[in-house]
Structure formats: structure tokens, C-alpha cells
Amino acid sequence: MEELLIPVVPMSHTAHIRSHRKPRRSASTIAMRAGVAGGVLSTLAVAGASGSANAAEPVTQTLELPTLTADLAAQVAQSADVTQQAAASYELQAERDAAAAKAAKEAKADLAEAKKKAAEEKKKAEEAARKAAAERASRSAERATLSASADTGSSDSSGSSAGSSTSTSTSTATGSAAAVVAFVQSQVGDAYVSGGTGPNSWDCSGLVQAAFKSVGVDLPRVSQSQSTAGTQVGLSNLQPGDILYWGGAGSAYHVGVYVGDGMFVGAQNSSTGVVKASLDYDPPSGAVRVL
Numbered sequence: 001m002e003e004l005l006i007p008v009v010p011m012s013h014t015a016h017i018r019s020h021r022k023p024r025r026s027a028s029t030i031a032m033r034a035g036v037a038g039g040v041l042s043t044l045a046v047a048g049a050s051g052s053a054n055a056a057e058p059v060t061q062t063l064e065l066p067t068l069t070a071d072l073a074a075q076v077a078q079s080a081d082v083t084q085q086a087a088a089s090y091e092l093q094a095e096r097d098a099a100a101a102k103a104a105k106e107a108k109a110d111l112a113e114a115k116k117k118a119a120e121e122k123k124k125a126e127e128a129a130r131k132a133a134a135e136r137a138s139r140s141a142e143r144a145t146l147s148a149s150a151d152t153g154s155s156d157s158s159g160s161s162a163g164s165s166t167s168t169s170t171s172t173a174t175g176s177a178a179a180v181v182a183f184v185q186s187q188v189g190d191a192y193v194s195g196g197t198g199p200n201s202w203d204c205s206g207l208v209q210a211a212f213k214s215v216g217v218d219l220p221r222v223s224q225s226q227s228t229a230g231t232q233v234g235l236s237n238l239q240p241g242d243i244l245y246w247g248g249a250g251s252a253y254h255v256g257v258y259v260g261d262g263m264f265v266g267a268q269n270s271s272t273g274v275v276k277a278s279l280d281y282d283p284p285s286g287a288v289r290v291l
Contacts, residue, residue, distance in 0.1 A: 173260065176215040177241030177291045183211040184257045184265040190274045192267045202267040202274060208243060208255050217290060227252035230288035235279075241291050244284040258287065 173181045187207060190200050197206040205223045212219045219229055227245035238244075240260040245252035256266025259276065264284070267274045 173240035175291070176217070177239065179215045180211045180241045180257060180291065181259045181265075183214045184208075184274075185259060185276065187267075187274045188265060188276050190267070192270045192273045194270075196267075204255050204267045207265075207267045207274065208257060211257060212290060215291070219290070223247075223252045223255045224250055226255050227286070227288060230290035233287050233289050235284065235287060238287055239289065242287045242289050244279075244287050246282070246285050249286055249288075252285070256284070 184207060187198075187202065190198075190202055192203065193201040194203050195206070196202045198210050202210070205221060205226055208226055209219045209221060219226055223245065226243060227247070227249050230243065232249065233239075233242060238258045240258060242258045244256045244258055244264055244266075246254040254266070256264045258264050262279050263276055264279060265274065265276045268277075268282075
């Protein structure tokens with residue numbers, strides 16, 4: 001029988017020592033751990049980049065709106081009411097200011113209009129005063145002319161001026177002239193009324209017309225026409241019953257009746273009524289003789 005030979009393999013001098021190497025990990029374990037590590041590194045990288053970006057850009061704070069509750073809604077409504085009232089108050093004040101400005105403007109315009117009217121009235125008054133002064137001067141000139149003419153006519157007819165003086169001073173009227181004188185003298189004391197024709201109130205021409213109508217003489221109604229109704233006579237040659245006029249012949253504004261002794265009767269104005277007065281009281285411009 002053959003002898004079985006088993007070869008002897010020489011052992012390493014370290015074969016009796018346990019291996020110091022760590023056991024090998026499987027490939028799946030290694031891959032998983034590598035993925036986790038990579039993810040962590042990626043996260044850190046992104047965080048770092050985000051931190052850098054946040055450091056460069058301003059931070060925006062976000063406020064959280066309050067939740068609308070019943071109390072908050074009431075407060076909002078009350079605030080809206082207050083705002084609306086304030087707006088209405090401002091609007092009312094604006095309207096008042098506008099009205100005040102308008103009133104001030106109208107008052108200013110009214111004042112300007114009043115001043116304008118006052119100036120116009122003053123101008124009219126001054127014009128009337130100048131016109132009255134011119135009329136007085138004209139009457140004085142007419143009286144001077146008539147007196148000169150009467151004196152000349154009297155001298156020619158009687159050879160002296162004494163006849164004229166005697167005629168002017170005649171106080172005794174006869175016939176129709178006496179009746180005219182008696183009529184006007186009986187109205188002395190009656191009232192003056194513009195447009196009055198008697199029997200108890202008169203204007204100047206109404207009285208003269210009625211006096212002559214009492215003796216059957218029809219005269220025009222107004223002073224202007226009565227001043228040319230007869231023959232013009234000089235004021236120094238007057239006789240009772242002559243018609244006196246103030247103003248120009250044909251444009252007279254007042255008339256009366258000469259009653260003798262340098263006196264006349266006339267319805268003067270609403271203050272005096274019908275009066276008997278001296279020629280010196282209000283010297284006439286001229287005279288006409290109808291009777």
C-alpha cells in the first residue's frame with residue numbers, strides 16, 4: 001500500500017495573527033454613504049451661497065395682517081364714520097368760505113355802484129345849481145332890459161318918466177281887472193298842489209287861469225303859454241290885473257297876478273301856499289297885459 005504523501009506548505013510567520021485590516025464594506029454601503037455626504041456638502045454650499053446673497057441684499061420684513069374680528073370691524077367702521085364726518089365738515093367749511101367770498105365780492109360791487117350813483121347825483125346837483133344860477137342871471141338881465149325899454153316907452157308917450165312911476169304905483173283897479181284882483185286875493189291862504197285848479201288848492205297857472213275865467217277870459221293852462229297870452233309890458237309900467245311871469249317869455253316856470261302897490265298874489269309852493277307878497281320878495285322876469 002502506497003503511502004499517501006501530503007505536501008506540507010510552509011506557513012507564514014504571521015499566519016497565527018489575526019488580520020489588522022477592517023472588513024471590507026459592500027459597494028452599496030459605500031455608495032449610500034457617499035450620497036449622504038454629498039447631499040450634506042451640497043446643502044452647506046447652498047446655505048453658504050444664500051448667506052452671502054442675504055449679506056449683500058437688504059432684509060425685507062413681512063408683517064402679518066391682523067385677523068378681522070368683530071371688534072376690529074367695529075373700530076374700522078367707527079374710523080370710517082369719523083373720516084366721513086371730517087370730510088363733511090371740511091366740505092361745509094369750504095362752502096361757507098365760498099359764500100363769504102361771494103358776499104364780499106357782491107358787497108364790493110354794490111359799494112362801487114353806490115359810489116357811482118352818488119357821484120352822478122352830485123354831478124346832477126351841481127349842474128342844476130349852475131343852471132339855476134344862469135337862469136337867475138338871465139332873469140336879471142331880462143329885467144334890466146325890460147325896465148330900460150319901459151322907461152324909454154314911457155318917456156316917449158308922456159315926455160317924462162314920472163308917468164311910468166305913477167302907473168306902476170296905481171293900486172285902484174277897475175272893471176274886469178278889479179274882479180281878477182279880487183278873485184286872487186280871496187284865495188290867499190289856500191294850499192298849493194301841483195296841477196291844482198281849485199276851489200281850495202291851486203298851482204300857479206291854475207290860479208291865474210281861474211281868475212281870468214271868472215271875467216270870461218280863457219287863458220292857456222300852463223305858465224309857458226300864459227307868459228305870451230297878452231301884450232308884453234315893462235315891470236315899471238304895471239297895472240293891477242297884469243300877469244307876472246318868472247323865466248323867459250314862452251318858457252316861464254311860474255306866474256302870478258299883480259294887484260297894485262308893488263304887490264302880487266301867486267300860488268308859490270307847497271310850503272307857503274297862495275300868498276300876497278312884495279315884488280321884492282321874488283322879482284318877476286316880465287309881465288303881460290290881457291285886460
